[in-house]
Amino acid sequence: MTITSFSFAGYVLLVLALYYALPRRPQNILLLVASYTFYLTWSWWYALVLAILTLANFALAGRIRAGGTPRRAALWAGVGINLAALAVFKYEDFFVPDLLARLDTWGVESGAGGLSVLLPVGMSFYIVAVISYLIDVYRKQVAPATDLVDFALYMAYFPKLLSGPIERARDFLPRLAAPRVVDNDQLARSFTLIVLGAVRKLVLADTLTLMLPRGVFANPDQFGAPQLIGYLLIYALALYNDFAGYTNIVRGVSGLFGIELAANFATPYFSRNLTEFWNRWHITLSHWLRDYIYFPTSRALLRRNPSRTNVPNLLLPPMLTMLASGLWHGPGWSMLLWGALHGVYLVGERLLALWRPAGPPQHQPRWRQTLAMLFVVTLVVLAWVPFRTPDVPRALEYWQGMLDFSDLRRPTVRVFVVILPALWLDWVQYRRGDELVFLRWPRLAQAALLALAILALFLTSQVDTGAPFVYQGF
Amino acid sequence: MTLRRLWRDYRPRTLKLTPPAGYTLVLAAAFVAIYVLLIEAVLRVPAVQSRLPAPSVRNQHVDFEIKLQRLREMGSVDCVFLGTSIVDRGLSPADFEQAYQAAAGQPITCFNFGVDGAGEYTGVLLAQYVTRVVQPRLLVFGVSPRLGNDGDGGSLAALPWLKYQQGQFSLHGWLAEHSRLYGYSRPLVNAFFNTLSGDRRAYLDRMILANGFYPTDERITFPIPSGDRGRLERSNYAISEAWLSRLDEMLAFHRPPQTRVVIVEMPVHPVALEGRADRQSDYADSMAAIGARTEAKGVPFFTTNHLEALVADENWADFNHLNATGARVISRWLGERVGEAVEEGAFGALAD
Structure with a gap:
């Protein structure tokens, strides 16, 4: 059951009807049952893996709370179990064939093939969430859950199960306990988020994706520079609207249950530096990486050498963080290259800040802010190449092709019919610093825009596409 | 007391809406209605319609939607050809009209409503539609017992629009018939975004003529490609009772003088009759069975596999489909036969 399907809408309405008729305590039980039922529509296997990991983490958090020396061991056991599960399900294709080949070269009989297991949808998201929970329990930043239903719901809550947002237990569990x-x-906020999300995903992202020719990222040598540049920009907008659209929808759905979910995007392509970009793009993952990789690495390095100009202090935290981000997004050298590239960007930014310290970007003159935005967007868009191409050689070929202007064919100008509304939507939200700015409009204007959105949704539902959410693949 | 306390502690209290809730939604619904009415009005302007692709009735048969538009554009039609792709690509209305006029001494207007995959069952449903909408004097069913019985007709027969034409109401059926926004949105959006089906629609739009004929210049190749070879080997000429009952439904349209029916056997390449020993005998039995049924109803049945002019490979797109050259040969031959029948008085006049 995909979240843009009518069956999902019907399912949500059914669960809501039951939910509103119940007092708070049974509401959580209902949501847990509904979440597992939803997950079962994908696969019973996924639900089983989730249930086992839920029980294991619930028990481990209890051990971490218990005190004494086993606390640290229990933490490492918990982190290890979760990472091992992720490694088995997500990365076996990446390292097992290499490992088997290496064993063969060493004369060790390894048999043929990998483990051929299927990554449960949403696993990458709930694993990092639960790792943060174990660490927070260890750091005593959150009390371990004593209620298995609430904890299981934290892991499985169906609006966020497939692709986040990655909620912290310290924020989410109190929401489950509160009235x-x-x-x-x-209701207005939730409905607006759902409509915005549907427009972003179905009207903007899906139609932009349709305008990308097949094979542009697999065979970039068949396209000229104007095409490669144009298609890369289209992809950048499509990817953003796809994931932001998904997040809006699930936040809106969750809002109907009275449970707020964290925002994941805040007009990221209007960022004026790379650090700001990562505070606006996939915010819950970025902040997770910041809190559990970047800060601990920085602190550990500063303890050894407190100088900010010390090379490892400058290099390692951003590089490690962004490489971990690349690895999280998927097994493969091209994702690592994407992560490394962003690591290099962040290192460059830190070096620049040391050489010429700048104030907060919002205090810069407007022209400088605009130039900085263009510069950041250029860097980010260029980095989407290895994010999308199947391997590193193809990414290099793509970048090389972007410099070859011997073929001057360009993408169709029709794409602006979609690009302009996409940019307008972000611009309106950015200018007011409010994703729900439309709720401040006069009622008549709201209604006119909503009617346009409904018509646009109807029209694009006529396109022959059924593109899944990009981030569902991670 | 206890119940009251229970209710106080546990009563549902999540949803707390106060009037006026949903006012914006009501206003938005009014705006949607205004937009839709405006768009419907614009899409009904003939000058606008002439620039648009064929409207969709929401199925996978793009060729069917294009033919439906062609038929509507023609308005008045004296005869309609019905059947599957073997009719679609195998009968040329222009050649039929020419030969008919030469033989009968009067003009006639024909339309090819053969559609890919529209077997006997679907052919009957489409015949019901055309007799109601364009009231042709002649229905030509192109059949081939080798294709067997198409059961419930597949996706085309299940189309809400077609069911709506049979009197079964559905929202999709009603919208496909009456709403221009519903009809034009899919082809327009697909054409705009250059989707695969948009490309296919544009291609077929170029290929299908105003009279519904889809001429192809393909040529049969030997050895026969593996996919076709498999189908050829599975070919079965044994005729079923179910198929014959479909034939009866076709013959039921024969209600002179309003409507007359002609059944024509659509030929196959000689290679399709070779091979298994039972093929020839099954084929002969099938032809005899069809002949007997048609004769009993007074409907002319034309067999075509004896036509020497069709034997040459240059007439065939594949073992099953005639190309434009073969279509010209059989259409002229058929037009002449029907024209002679009219001239001899076996048929009444087929055109006003």
Whole structure:
């Protein structure tokens, strides 16, 4: 059951009807049952893996709380189990064939093939969430859950199960314990998020994806520079609207249950530096990486050498963080290259800040802010090449092709019919610093825009596409 | 007391809406209605329609949608050819009309409504539609017992629009018939975004003539490609009772003087009759069975596999389909036979 399907809408309405009729405590049980039922529509196998990991982490968090020396061992055991599960399901294709080949070269009989297991949808998201929970319990930043239902719901809550947002237990568990109210304002906010999400995903992302010719990232040598540049920009917008659209929808759906989910995007292509970009793009993952990789690495290095100009202090935290980000997005050298590239960008930014310290970007003159935005967008868009190409040689070929202007064919100008509304949507949100800016409009203007959105959704539902959410693949 | 306390502690209290809730939604619905009415009005302007692709009735048969538009554009039609792709590509209305006029001494207007995959069952449904909408004097069913019975007709027969034409109401059926926005949105959006089906629609739009004929200049190749060879080997000429009952439904349209029916056997390449020993005998039995049924209803049945002019490979796109050259040969031959029948008085006049 995909979240843009009518069956999902019907399912949500059914669960809501039951939910509103129940007091708070049974509501969580209902949500847990609904979450597992939803996951079962994907695969019973996925639900089983989730249930086992939920029980294991619940028990381990209890051990971490228990005190004494086993606390650290229990933490490492917990982190190890979760990473091992991720390694088995997500990365076996990446390292097992290499490992088997190496064993063969050493004369060790390894048999043929890998493990051929299927990554449960959403696993990458709930694994990092639960790792943060174990670490927070260890750091005593959150009390371990004593209620298995609430904890299981934290892991499995169906609006965020497939692709996040990656919620922290310290934020999410109190929301599950608190009374929930869905009043007119909450309903309006949730509905607006759902409509915005549907427009971003179905009207903008899917149609932009349709305009990408097949094979542009697999065979870039068949396209000229203007095409490669144009298609890369289209991909950048499509990817953003796809994931931001998904997040909006699930946040809106969750809002109908009176449970807020964290925002994941804040007009990222208007960022004025790379650090700001990572505070606006996939925010819950970026902050997770910051809190559990970047800060601990920085602190550990600063303890050894407190100088900010010390080379390892400058290089290692951003590089390690972004390489981990690349690895999280998928097994493969091209994802690592994408991560490394962003690591290099961040290192460059830090070096620049040491050489010529600059104030907060919002205090810069407007022209400088605009130039900085263009510069950041250029760097980010260039980095999407290895993110999308199947391997590193193809990424290099793509970049090389972007410099070859012997073929001057360009993408169709029709693409602006989609690009302009996409940019307008972000611009309106960015200018007011409010993703729900439309709720401040006069009621008549809101209604006129909503009607346009409904018509646009109808029209694009006529396109022969059924593109899944990009981040569902991670 | 206890119940009251229970209710106080546990009553549902999540949803707390206060009036006026949903006012914006009501306004938005009004805006949607205004937009839709405006768009419907614009899409009904003939000058606009002439620039648009064929409207969709929401199925996978793009060729069917194009033919439906062609048929509507023609308006008045004296005879309609019905059947599968073997009719679609195998009968040329222009050649039929020419030969018919030469033989009968009067003009006639024909339309090819053969559609890929529209077997006997679907052919009957389409015949019901055309007799109601364009009221042709002549229905020509191109059949081939080798194709067997198409059961419930597959996706085309299940189309809500076609069911709506049979009197079964559905929202999709109603919208496909009456809403221009519904009809034009899919082809317009697909054409705009250059999707695969948009490309295919544009290609077929160029290929299918105003009279519904889809001429192909393909030529049969030997050895026969593996896919076709498999189908050829599975060919079965034994006729079933189910197929014959479909034939009866076709013959039921024969209600002179309003509507007359002609059944024509669509030929196959000689290679399709070779091979297994039972093929020839099954084929002969099938032809005899069809002949008996048609004769009993007074419907002319034309067999075509004896036509020497069709034997040459240059007439065939593959073992199953005639190309434009073969279509010209059989259409002229058929037009002449039907024209002679009219001239001899076996048929009444087929055109006003």
